[in-house]
Amino acid sequence: MVALPYLNTTQQALSEHGYALVEAETLTPAWEYPEGWTELAAAYPHLPADEYLPGGARYRFRRYDRFHFDPISGALDLLPHQDYFQSTDINAVTGGIVRKFAPLTPELAANPFMHAMIRWNFAQFPLVDPRWSSGLWQVDAHMIYVVAQPGEHGHPTPEGVHRDGAEFVTVHLAALDNADGGLVTVYDDDKHPLASFQLDHLLHSYLFEDARLWHGVKPITPRDPRQAARRGILTFDYHFLGS
Numbered sequence: 587m588v589a590l591p592y593l594n595t596t597q598q599a600l601s602e603h604g605y606a607l608v609e610a611e612t613l614t615p616a617w618e619y620p621e622g623w624t625e626l627a628a629a630y631p632h633l634p635a636d637e638y639l640p641g642g643a644r645y646r647f648r649r650y651d652r653f654h655f656d657p658i659s660g661a662l663d664l665l666p667h668q669d670y671f672q673s674t675d676i677n678a679v680t681g682g683i684v685r686k687f688a689p690l691t692p693e694l695a696a697n698p699f700m701h702a703m704i705r706w707n708f709a710q711f712p713l714v715d716p717r718w719s720s721g722l723w724q725v726d727a728h729m730i731y732v733v734a735q736p737g738e739h740g741h742p743t744p745e746g747v748h749r750d751g752a753e754f755v756t757v758h759l760a761a762l763d764n765a766d767g768g769l770v771t772v773y774d775d776d777k778h779p780l781a782s783f784q785l786d787h788l789l790h791s792y793l794f795e796d797a798r799l800w801h802g803v804k805p806i807t808p809r810d811p812r813q814a815a816r817r818g819i820l821t822f823d824y825h826f827l828g829s
Contacts (some may be wrong), residue, residue, distance in 0.1 A: 592673040596793060601712040603780075605772050608710075610789035613758075615702035622699030625784040627788070630731045630818040631746075631759045645740040647731040650687040651695055653704065655723040655824075660705055662693050665724070688828060690727065700727065702820055707756045710793060717829045718753075724822040726752070732806060734815040740804040742768060742817060747777055751770040752823035755801075756793045759785040761818030765806040768817055773800040785819075796823070 587718065599606035612684040616623050652665040667689040667762035676744075694700065705723050711791065713719045735741030755816070762785075777800055794801065808815040 594644065596710040597712050600710065600793060600795060601714075602695055603747075605781075605794035606790060607783060608791040608793065610787050610791070611792065613703070613706065613789050615699050615706050616789055617684055619699040619702055622697050622702075623789075626694065626697050626820070627760055627818075629691075630729065631816075633729060633731045636687070636730075637684060638685045640744055641740075643741075643744075645687050645738070646732055646736075646742075648687055648746070649690050649694065649729045651690040651727055653725045653727065654827075655708065655725050656706060657708060657718075657723065662701050662704060662725075662802055666689075670726075673772075676710070694729070696745040700820070703756075703758065703820070707754075707793060709740040709820060711754050711770070711824070717824075719827040722827045724804075724827055726825070728821045729760070729818070730821065730825070731816065731818040734765070734806050734808055735809050736808055736814065739807055740815060740817070741805045742803040742819070743801075747771075747773060747800050749800055750796050752796045752825045753774060754793065754824040755796045756791060756822045756824075757785075758789055758791040758820045759818070760776070760788065760820045761816055762786070762788065763816040764809050764813050765815035765817050766809045767804050768803040771802055771804075773802075775800070 588804055595609055596606040635644055636646040636648050637645055650670055651667055654663045670685045670687055732742050758766040769782050772780050774780055806815045806817050
């Protein structure tokens with residue numbers, strides 16, 4: 587399988603195919619808020635462990651919080667921290683479990699690069715429902731860091747092929763070191779593979795319609811077998827709440 591080519595606009599690709607690949611150079615928040623990006627990227631090696639991996643494994647680390655987003659004003663409001671839940675229909679491994687993830691630190695929750703990314707992503711979406719452009723949205727922000735020790739695998743998506751349960755999802759590569767693997771594949775509604783691609787440069791990204799596609803990521807392994815492999819993503823789930 588070969589990834590579809592970059593089209594004229596991200597919005598066009600999303601509209602036609604349900605997903606879009608975005609090169610790092612086109613992410614304007616990266617050069618508008620370089621200090622915010624640097625501070626956010628530096629936090630990945632210090633994320634707390636994800637306690638809900640199959641078999642009690644300890645290769646994934648994360649923080650999570652939620653914002654309200656008003657597309658009319660651009661206002662972002664951090665919501666009280668709460669537990670995370672997905673149904674078994676979209677996540678066969680950890681669905682049905684109430685998961686308690688560490689919140690974003692106050693500094694991360696206020697990070698200007700993160701806020702700019704939330705707004706930039708939204709501007710790329712094909713808003714086919716007229717209510718979407720003016721109604722309130724919930725944006726779930728996840729910082730996820732996967733570490734594969736020598737001789738081991740790290741699973742970016744231990745749940746395998748899954749959905750996140752949102753209207754749109756965006757994934758931005760935030761850390762990559764000594765890692766082979768990590769192939770991303772998107773699937774149609776019948777879980778037939780459509781295309782595969784690699785995130786291989788920092789802030790290389792993909793955006794997709796979660797209600798239209800499924801997705802999964804292959805494990806990472808160390809390129810240099812004497813050292814650990816590391817891969818981090820910043821991902822946002824966009825849920826429409828209503829007018």
